Amino acid sequence: MVHSDSDSPLLNHYGTLLSCHSTQCDEPESRVATEECQLLMIDLCALTSDDATVRRACADDIRKASTEWGFFQVVSHGISPQLVEKMRSGQVKLFQTPFETKVKSGLLNDSYRWGNPSATCPNQFSWSEAFHVPLTKVSDAACYGDFTSLREVMKCFAAAMSELSRLLARILTENLGHGKQARIDNICDETTCFLRLNHYPACPISPEITGLVLHTDSDFLTILCQDQVGGLQLMKDSKWVTVKPNKDALIVNIGDLFQAWSNDVYKSVEHKVVTNATMERYSIAYFLCPYYDSSIESFEKPSIYRRFTFREYRDQVQEDVRKTGYKLSFRGFYLRFKG
Numbered sequence: 001m002v003h004s005d006s007d008s009p010l011l012n013h014y015g016t017l018l019s020c021h022s023t024q025c026d027e028p029e030s031r032v033a034t035e036e037c038q039l040l041m042i043d044l045c046a047l048t049s050d051d052a053t054v055r056r057a058c059a060d061d062i063r064k065a066s067t068e069w070g071f072f073q074v075v076s077h078g079i080s081p082q083l084v085e086k087m088r089s090g091q092v093k094l095f096q097t098p099f100e101t102k103v104k105s106g107l108l109n110d111s112y113r114w115g116n117p118s119a120t121c122p123n124q125f126s127w128s129e130a131f132h133v134p135l136t137k138v139s140d141a142a143c144y145g146d147f148t149s150l151r152e153v154m155k156c157f158a159a160a161m162s163e164l165s166r167l168l169a170r171i172l173t174e175n176l177g178h179g180k181q182a183r184i185d186n187i188c189d190e191t192t193c194f195l196r197l198n199h200y201p202a203c204p205i206s207p208e209i210t211g212l213v214l215h216t217d218s219d220f221l222t223i224l225c226q227d228q229v230g231g232l233q234l235m236k237d238s239k240w241v242t243v244k245p246n247k248d249a250l251i252v253n254i255g256d257l258f259q260a261w262s263n264d265v266y267k268s269v270e271h272k273v274v275t276n277a278t279m280e281r282y283s284i285a286y287f288l289c290p291y292y293d294s295s296i297e298s299f300e301k302p303s304i305y306r307r308f309t310f311r312e313y314r315d316q317v318q319e320d321v322r323k324t325g326y327k328l329s330f331r332g333f334y335l336r337f338k339g
């Protein structure tokens with residue numbers, strides 16, 4: 001493998017861990033061939049139809065996909081191919097800068113991360129690097145160093161993703177009986193939403209290594225813009241399913257907060273990214289989050305989860321990951337168990 005100075009030290013780090021990997025860890029997941037699927041495709045132009053039946057059918061599709069799969073894809077989403085292209089080329093350039101610059105120059109609010117510091121087994125490795133940018137910093141000129149032209153692109157991209165996430169959140173809230181339909185809108189502001197720019201370098205050393213470890217998202221919902229390489233897998237009926245990339249579509253998935261808020265009507269589904277031996281991959285995720293002290297509770301009673309704040313939930317998740325290497329989902333938040 002040709003080493004370039006933009007590379008993070010994934011190979012050094014995980015190569016060493018891999019060579020001393022013992023059987024103390026859980027068995028790494030075997031690379032059983034997974035089925036490839038087209039996620040349910042929803043054309044959002046139906047939402048602006050003059051025909052109320054067409055609008056209603058589209059909203060129903062969104063809710064059904066969120067209930068049955070926790071994942072779907074959308075077209076006519078309002079983010080132009082030109083904007084996606086500009087964002088993508090800016091992202092590529094950003095990751096091509098020297099590793100030292102990514103780590104030390106304060107780029108994008110000092111938000112550069114690589115690998116997974118707590119990993120001890122191959123299936124906990126994250127063969128990826130990312131910039132994790134709070135929305136509040138997207139317009140901050142000081143974040144961009146020499147990448148001045150990226151600022152305008154990021155601003156437009158973040159604004160468009162934000163608008164789309166709110167539109168979807170509103171539709172998903174409509175049937176949950178929370179009263180004011182726009183409540184999620186009211187509790188989600190810029191302070192906690194963020195964009196994550198992901199880069200998954202090719203991983204020639206072991207197919208057991210994941211690009212991003214199995215997880216659920218801790219937000220209300222996530223919108224993902226990925227390239228054509230593929231690698232995203234999600235859990236459906238206890239099996240891993242590979243999502244087939246579609247160049248015109250954005251992927252939407254339900255996060256933990258929507259699952260709790262909807263009393264398990266919508267599913268926050270486990271997903272991960274597998275590595276590719278020869279091709280690198282890029283994606284950008286937008287996370288719709290509420291402010292830290294907002295309280296999350298379902299309208300439907302009895303609730304499955306006790307009321308909690310986003311701060312409590314985030315703290316619990318961080319503690320679990322630090323102690324075990326994994327998120328333990330809603331541990332500590334259940335009021336009752338189903339079944």
Ligand SMILES: O=C(O)CCC(=O)C(=O)O
Pocket residue numbers: 196198212217224226231232271273282283284285
């Ligand atoms: O890159 C991807 O396909 C998925 C990213 C993801 O799951 C995340 O950032 O939470």
Ligand SMILES: [Fe+2]
Pocket residue numbers: 215216217222271
């Ligand atoms: Fe995710």
